[in-house]
Amino acid sequence: MSDLIEDTEGGNAPEFSVSEISGAVKRMIEGGFSYIRVRGELGRISRPASGHIYLTLKDDRANLDAVIWKGTAARLAHRPEEGMEVIATGRMTTFPGQSKYQLVIEDMRPAGAGALMAMLEQRRVKLAAEGLFDAARKQELPFLPEVIGVVTSPSGAVIRDILHRLRDRFPREVLIWPVAVQGEKCAPEVAAGIRGFNALAPDGPLPRPDLIIVARGGGSLEDLWGFNEEIVVRAAAESMIPLISAVGHETDTTLIDFAADYRAPTPTAAAERAVPVRMDILNWVQDCGARLSRGAQATVAQRRVRLTDLSRALPRPASLLESAQQRLDRIADRLEPALVQSVQTRHHRLQTLGARLPPALDRALTQKRLPFERASAHLRPSVLTRAIADAQQKLAALERMRQSLGYTATLKRGYAVLREGEALITTASGVKAASQIEIELADGVAQVKPLP
Amino acid sequence: MTDDKDLAQMSFEEALRALEDVVAKLERGDVPLDQSISLYERGAALRARCEAKLKEAEEKVSKITLDGTGAAIGSTPVDGL
Numbered sequence: 001m002s003d004l005i006e007d008t009e010g011g012n013a014p015e016f017s018v019s020e021i022s023g024a025v026k027r028m029i030e031g032g033f034s035y036i037r038v039r040g041e042l043g044r045i046s047r048p049a050s051g052h053i054y055l056t057l058k059d060d061r062a063n064l065d066a067v068i069w070k071g072t073a074a075r076l077a078h079r080p081e082e083g084m085e086v087i088a089t090g091r092m093t094t095f096p097g098q099s100k101y102q103l104v105i106e107d108m109r110p111a112g113a114g115a116l117m118a119m120l121e122q123r124r125v126k127l128a129a130e131g132l133f134d135a136a137r138k139q140e141l142p143f144l145p146e147v148i149g150v151v152t153s154p155s156g157a158v159i160r161d162i163l164h165r166l167r168d169r170f171p172r173e174v175l176i177w178p179v180a181v182q183g184e185k186c187a188p189e190v191a192a193g194i195r196g197f198n199a200l201a202p203d204g205p206l207p208r209p210d211l212i213i214v215a216r217g218g219g220s221l222e223d224l225w226g227f228n229e230e231i232v233v234r235a236a237a238e239s240m241i242p243l244i245s246a247v248g249h250e251t252d253t254t255l256i257d258f259a260a261d262y263r264a265p266t267p268t269a270a271a272e273r274a275v276p277v278r279m280d281i282l283n284w285v286q287d288c289g290a291r292l293s294r295g296a297q298a299t300v301a302q303r304r305v306r307l308t309d310l311s312r313a314l315p316r317p318a319s320l321l322e323s324a325q326q327r328l329d330r331i332a333d334r335l336e337p338a339l340v341q342s343v344q345t346r347h348h349r350l351q352t353l354g355a356r357l358p359p360a361l362d363r364a365l366t367q368k369r370l371p372f373e374r375a376s377a378h379l380r381p382s383v384l385t386r387a388i389a390d391a392q393q394k395l396a397a398l399e400r401m402r403q404s405l406g407y408t409a410t411l412k413r414g415y416a417v418l419r420e421g422e423a424l425i426t427t428a429s430g431v432k433a434a435s436q437i438e439i440e441l442a443d444g445v446a447q448v449k450p451l452p
Numbered sequence: 453m454t455d456d457k458d459l460a461q462m463s464f465e466e467a468l469r470a471l472e473d474v475v476a477k478l479e480r481g482d483v484p485l486d487q488s489i490s491l492y493e494r495g496a497a498l499r500a501r502c503e504a505k506l507k508e509a510e511e512k513v514s515k516i517t518l519d520g521t522g523a524a525i526g527s528t529p530v531d532g533l
Contacts, residue, residue: 143465144505154515154530163513163533171511175527178515192522199524206516206527278509281468285502288475292499295478296492303485 022096029101033092038064038103039111042084055080057088057103066090066103076108083222087111117221120228124255127230132237133258139242141262141273142210147173148274149209149241151193154178158217158267165271170278175209181216186226190214190256191235198240211274212241214256215267218249227254236260246270411442459497464505471498 016024043056043063051070056063066088068076080086089107094100127133148166152158154176166172177193180186193214200208214236216227226232227247236243236259245260246267257263264270403409407417418425420434431437431450439446462470474495477483483491514527 143463143468160533163511167511171509173510173512174514176513176515176530177524178518189522196516196522196524206524278506282503282506285468285471285499285506288471288495289499291475292478292492292495295475295481296488299478299481299483299485299488302481 019096022094022099026094026096029092029094035089035091036103037087037089039085039087040064042080042082042086045080045082053080057086064103065100066105068105068108072106080108085111120255123228123230124258127233127255128258132233137237139261141242141244144170144276145172145210145274147175147207147209147211149175149177149193149197149212150215151177151179151190151197151212152215152267153181156217158215161266161268162213162215162271165268166275169272170275172275173207175207180226182219182223182226187229187232190226191229191231194232194235194239194243198238209241212239212243213246213264213267213270213274214243214260215246215270216248217267218252221252224248224252224254227256229255232256233259244270244273408442411440416441459501462501464502467498467501467505471495471502474498 038057040057040059043058045053045055047053051073053068053073055066055068057066058064068080086108088103088105090103090105092101093104095102131137150159150162152162158181159176163174166174175197177196179189179193181190194212197209197212200206202208214227216224224247227245233255236245236256242261244262244264245254245256246264246269247254247256250265262273264273407415411417417440418431419438419440420430420436421438425431425434425437434450437448437450439448459467474491478488478491478495513530513533515530516524517526517528519525
């Protein structure tokens with residue numbers, strides 16, 4: 001090829017003057033890009049007194065100078081700001097005097113919202129796939145934290161709102177970890193704050209919080225962007241201390257909200273969720289005290305009622321005996337009449353039997369007498385009387401004989417019988433010996449004493 | 453149950469729950485009498501503990517001070533917020 005150029009010195013390439021080629025390029029560029037839309041991030045913006053706006057559109061590899069003429073600038077709906085993602089509509093022009101080209105912007109709309117949202121969604125899906133937002137990761141918030149760590153800007157309304165609400169509800173010890181809440185430093189500082197609180201030793205010189213609140217006030221999506229950064233989301237997900245996120249307003253959602261254990265719509269709401277209302281609990285506890293006393297009293301009272309009921313149901317000792325007593329009385333009452341009746345019954349029977357006795361006896365006697373009478377009719381007493389008369393005659397004869405033969409008849413003839421007591425004295429010596437002598441004579445007995 | 457747990461080792465919330473339990477049991481009235489007395493005593497102790505905890509509520513606000521590397525090296529009291 002070099003040979004070819006050497007061979008054809010000057011060659012057959014068309015030759016342009018600088019103006020000619022600049023004009024050709026101008027025509028080509030302005031003709032080819034007379035109406036285009038360009039998406040990019042706004043870079044450096046300058047606003048000279050002329051009213052025109054000079055700025056740079058950029059992406060990660062290239063820059064494009066742009067200008068908004070004064071008349072157009074006044075009509076724009078959004079004021080261009082550095083960092084803003086935009087879609088600019090306009091035409092390309094060149095600047096032959098400076099060998100430059102630029103975009104003359106005729107209309108410009110922010111493209112950031114949609115673009116950032118798309119990026120945000122992409123990031124959310126990725127982190128969700130890692131499980132950072134899983135419900136199983138969520139920790140339960142303490143009922144009453146002793147120390148609350150707040151990661152936020154130390155100045156401004158947010159910390160004021162939080163402290164104010166805490167004060168109203170349940171004053172606590174609060175540790176503020178100061179961070180930038182927007183800009184480049186925001187994400188690394190917030191992440192360091194969350195990790196820093198977690199790194200505190202439980203018994204170290206700085207009290208380790210029981211609860212972390214990451215808070216920021218409202219702002220644009222770009223303002224809140226730091227809280228969408230992966231480093232922050234990861235720090236929140238990894239926090240061993242339960243964490244409440246309260247970034248922006250209720251309608252703002254940042255990725256830290258997904259990783260937090262609880263998402264509060266506002267910093268004030270975070271404080272409300274962080275602690276219970278002290279007075280409510282105090283009242284409740286005092287109410288419990290009252291219920292406790294009532295309960296204890298009721299327990300005793302209930303037992304007392306039951307005891308009373310039972311003791312009422314328990315029979316009196318006397319009543320245990322009463323029925324027996326009554327039975328006894330009833331039986332005792334019947335005892336005497338029974339005896340009387342029994343006697344009467346027997347008496348009556350006796351009488352009945354007694355009444356029947358004489359006739360029965362009579363009848364028996366009559367029956368027994370009958371054979372006697374019959375036999376007695378056969379008896380002949382003359383046999384006996386004759387024998388008796390014979391015997392009597394014999395007896396009289398014998399008596400006469402006995403008298404004539406006996407000593408008494410002798411007495412009449414002058415004899416006497418001497419006796420001492422029962423003994424007969426038949427001798428003179430017997431008379432002499434006797435102390436008392438009885439002499440039986442014919443007409444009786446005479447007592448004599450022998451002479452001494 | 454938290455029944456047998458030492459009072460001193462209970463968290464505030466556990467103490468509240470235990471108190472609620474005790475009160476509910478006593479109110480049901482199906483506890484034997486001698487047990488109800490010890491239950492009452494326990495309830496009273498729980499209540500005292502809860503109240504003490506509620507009364508020690510004190511605000512203390514301080515700000516972490518950081519060294520050059522962003523590590524916490526101490527804290528300073530904050531007033532007026």
